[in-house]
Amino acid sequence: MRTAYRVETVRTAEEELMAQLPEGALMQRAAAGLAAACAGLLGRVYGARVVLLIGSGANGGDALYAGARLARRGAGVSAVLLAPDRTHPGGLAALTGAGGRIADDPFEVLASADLVLDGITGIGGSGGLRPDAVPVARAARGSNAVVVAVDLPSGVEADSGEVRGEALRADATIAFGAYKPGLLIDPAREYAGTVRLVDIGLEPHLPSVPEIAALQHEDVALLLPEPVGESDKYRRGVVGIAAGSARYPGAAVLAVAGALRGGAGAVRYVGHAGEAVIARFPEALVHAGPPAKAGRVQAWVVGPGLGDETGAVAEILASDVPVLVDADGLRPLDASAVRRRSAPTLLTPHAGEAAALLGVDRAEVEAARLASVRELASRYGATVLLKGSTTLVAAPDGALPVRANPMGTPWLATAGSGDVLAGLTGSLLAAGLGAYDAGSVAAYLHGLAARHASAKGVPITSYEVGEALPGAWRDVQDARDVRDVREG
Template identity: 80%
Template sequence: MRTAYCVETVRAAEAELMARLPGGALMHRAAAGLAAACAGLLGRVYGARVVVLAGSGDNGGDALYAGARLARRGAGVAAVLLAPDRAHPGGLADLLASGGRVADDPFEALAAADLVLDGITGIGGKGGLRADAVPLARAARGSNAVVVAVDLPSGTEADTGEVRGEALRADATVTFGAYKPGLLVDPAHDHAGPVRLVPIGLEEHLPSVPDLEALQHGDVARLLPHPAAESDKYRRGVVGVVAGSARYPGAAVLAVAGALRGGAGAVRYVGPGADAVIARFPESLVQGGPPSKAGRVQAWAVGPGLGEDAEGAVRDVLASDVPVLVDADGLRLLDPQTVRTRAAPTLLTPHAGEAAALLGVSREEVESARLASVRELAARFGATVLLKGSTTLVAAPGDAAPVRANPMGTPWLATAGSGDVLSGLTGSLLAAGLDARDAGSVGAYLHGLAARLAAARGGTPITAQEVADALPSACRDVRNIRDVVPGVS
């Protein structure tokens, strides 16, 4: 599990640790890890040209100390000081004593650089780059250098992932002690590149519950339903799927395809697409409707492709006493009070446009503040919310559980019908017994992994049906971790 903590929490942990260490020890730990990461990216340090963009904060100090370490290994290191009178004195002195220099012409140095260290702003930065830093950031990005962000890319916001103004887009980020939420959430995540975490001893000083977390293979392996010797199709769970219409019959087929791969023992389909569903998946149980007359289910997935037929079906499903996933056309008809008063869990799975409509804001506002948006939706509806998009986020109502970010997303999922597959898959996980937060997190993870496997296997672009077809491979890939990770069974 990757865990991320907000700036206030990280700073409190750093203060506790620094009280036990000699002065400057924590910064030297960070600088050592940063320099090692840069050396790995350079391959050959001796003779490499390195530029340190150093602001006035601790990140500037980290960058200067790392630059000094690279200079001692034979790199030519030039510092560009954005606030010369407030540059970190110890870091600057170490750099100069190690053979580094202050650049006479920042733009000439950047044009010739092999690697640029972005230490312009720290984790407390807000509102994008200042005007004087923008030309330097553009010059760094326009060079042939590898740009390495120190802790997080300058101009991005650590707690929210927002980018409110111009920001430096890094090729890689080296962060210290703990991930920050912005490194896992777009749009800041998209500016970070691959992220390397350097341990500096904060672990025992951080709280047990993070602000944000991201599942990894081992976590998904532990959560995936696994049939026992005494299991039958009903004990494994039956998921009801209400999807499709005369206009969108494919939504029914794709939602059922996802549901059949999700771990439940049986799929009960309700809707006008019964003939298409049976033709493609004869193992499905079909019913014309209404959902409440279809027979016993352990969870419902409702909404994909329902079109104008959605209102009655959604009302009927929400009146049930089992978990319900609501997607697509079903989301248009939601009343917060109806959802909040349900006795059983509800999982909403909007994309940014649907989330914007539910919140009464623009799509751009949701996409620029994804973390705030998913939290607000969960609070407003008293439901778990899976906000789809470039970073899929899953938030439960209340503050007890951290938001989850899905690390397996891929742009190839931006294809018609992929959300229908996700709805069926996640609904099946609900029926198999996972709670709404786990079902949403595992469903998004497997969905993204399946898309990656489909793209690698068959080439790109991929279709939603190919994503569904790759779900068994994704489950097998995750379950294989049981053989290599102690404690996963």
Template identity: 80%
Template sequence: MRSAYTVEAVRHAEAQLMARLPEGALMQRAAAGLAAACARVLGRVYGARVVLLVGSGANGGDALFAGARLARRGAGVTAVPLAPGRTHPAGLAALLKAGGAVAEDPFDALAGADLVVDGITGIGGHGGLRPDAVPLARAARGSNAVVVAVDLPSGVEADTGEVPGEALRADLTVTFGTHKPALLVDPAREYAGAVHLVDIGLGGELPSVPALEALQHADVARMLPLPAAESDKYRRGVVGVVAGSARYPGAAVLAVAGALRGGAGAVRYVGPGAAAVIARFPECLVSTGRPGEAGRVQSWVVGPGIGEMREGVREVLASDVPVLVDADGLRLLEASEVRDRTAPTLLTPHAGEAAALLGCAREEVEAGRLAAARELAARYGATVLLKGSTTLVAAPDGGRSPVRVNPMGTPWLATAGSGDVLSGLAGSLLAAGLGARDAGSAAAYLHGLAARLASARGVPLTAQEVAAALPAAWRGVRDPHGDEPPEPDRP
């Protein structure tokens, strides 16, 4: 599992560690890791042209000391101080002693660079790049150089993942001690490029509970339900699905497809899409009546494609089993119906639906996804799975548990019906006994991995193909010798 900590927690941990180390030792650890990462990017250090964009903080010091190490290996290293009177003195002295220089013409240096080190701002930066840094950032990105960010891309907000102004997009971010939330949450994550974590010894000083966590294969494998020898379909759990309408019968089929592959023992479908569902999935139990007349279930999924089926949403929310609400169901629910429930509730909005629930503009949600997920969970007293380029799962516990960030997925998942498959899958995991936070997190992970597998050659996919790839995704996370999948192709 990858964990991310707030600026406050990181600074406290650094202070505790620095109190026990010789002066400057922690910066030297960071600089050594940064220089090694830059050398790997360059391949051949001797003769390479490296430009350091140096701010006034510790990030600038890290960049300067790393530049000194590269200069001693034969690189031509040039520093561009953005605050000449406040440049880290020891770092600058080390660079000059190693044969580095200060740029006479920063733009000329950037135009000929093989690698640019972004040490402008670190975890303390706020409000985007300052005006004097913007032309340099644009020149760096306009060159042919590889851009390596020190700890964080300059211009992003470390704790929230927001990008309030201009920021310098990196090809690689070398971060120290632990991940920061901005490296896991969009839109900032898109500015980080690949992320390399350098261990500088902070582990023992960090809090036991991080701000965010990103699951990996082994974490999801531990969550997935496995039938025991005495299991039957009812002990494994029965999920009820209220989805689809005369206009959107496909939503019913896709939600049931996800549910059948989620580990529950049986699926009961309720709604006007019964004929379409039974034609595609004869193992599904179908009903055209009310949800309460369908028979016993251990969880409900309600909402995909239901149109104006308000009474169905109300009846499901009044039940005493876990409920997942998606799509049209989110539009039809009342906040009090969710807050008054005693059983777990999982809401699965995309940005537009989240904006409607919060009463704000979609752009606000997209710019501040982490804040939106936390606010929704607090306001509705429910676990929230906020779908998007990075899926977030937030529990309604006031921050006592970390928000989970789903590292899987691919932009090809932005296709009609994929959310219906996710809803059925997560609802099935609820029926199998997982809590709302685990069910949402594991479902998002499997869903994203299935999409990667289905689009492995960089081709478009359909929601049906995502559902069909779920068994392979399930096998993949349970294989202790399986490799983590590669990053997805970008369309």
């Protein structure tokens, strides 16, 4: 699991660690890891042309010390000083002592650079790049060099993942000690490129509960529902799907497709697309409705493709089982009705639907995804899965870390993919997972399935994503099998 911590938390941990180390040792650890990572990206250090973009913070010092290490290995290293009066003195002395130089013309050295180290701002920066740094950043991005961010791309917000001005887009980011939320959350994540974490000994000083958590294969494997010898279809859970309409029958088919592959023992479909569902999935249990007369379920999914036929939403919210509300089911949603529920509720909006629920513009949600998902979870007293290039899952009480899932692919932006996700998530709820875990696991498997389906780099359909779910499940299950062998 990858975990991220707020700037204040990281700085407190650094202070505790520095109190145990000789002066300057922590910065040297960071610089050594940074230099090693840059050497790996360059392949051949001797003769390489490296440019350091140096601001006034500690990140500038890290970059200068790393540049000194590269210079001692034969690289030609030039430093562009964007705050000459506040440049880290020890780092600058180390660089010049190792044969590095201060650039007279930043644009000249950038034009021929093989690698650029972005040490303009630190993790405490806010509001985008300063105007004087913008032309240099643009020249760096416009060059043929590999751009490497020191700890965090300059211009992005470390704690929120917001980008409130111009920022320098990196090809890779070398993070020290701990991920920062902005490295895992869009839109800032898009500026970070490939992220590598350098261990500087910070972990023992960090709290046990992070701000953000990103599951990986082994974490998901531990959460997958697994039948036992005494299982039957009812003990494994039955998920109810209230979806589709005369206008959108395909949403029902796609939601059932996802549900059938989510671990529950049976799927009950309720709605106006029964013929389409049974034609594709004869194993589905089809009922015309209303939901209360369809038979017992352990969880409900309501909303995909309902159009204006949203009468089932209130009835299902009045039930005593976990409920997932998606798509058209979100439009008539009453926050007080959700908060009154005794059973868990999971809302799965995309940015536009989240904006409507919050009463703000879509752009505001897209710019501040972390704040938006937290506000939704708090306001509705529900777990919220905010869909997007990085899916976020937030619990209602705020005590658990927000889970970030970057597993998807741009090919997943296709009609009906959210219907598959809703069905899959509802099935996991019926199989016994809590709303927080069900949303996190489903988002992970859904994204992984999309990667499988689009492996050849061709457009995919949502139905193909559903078809690829067993392969994604198998991949994750293999991680658990490997762990069991290793621990056995």
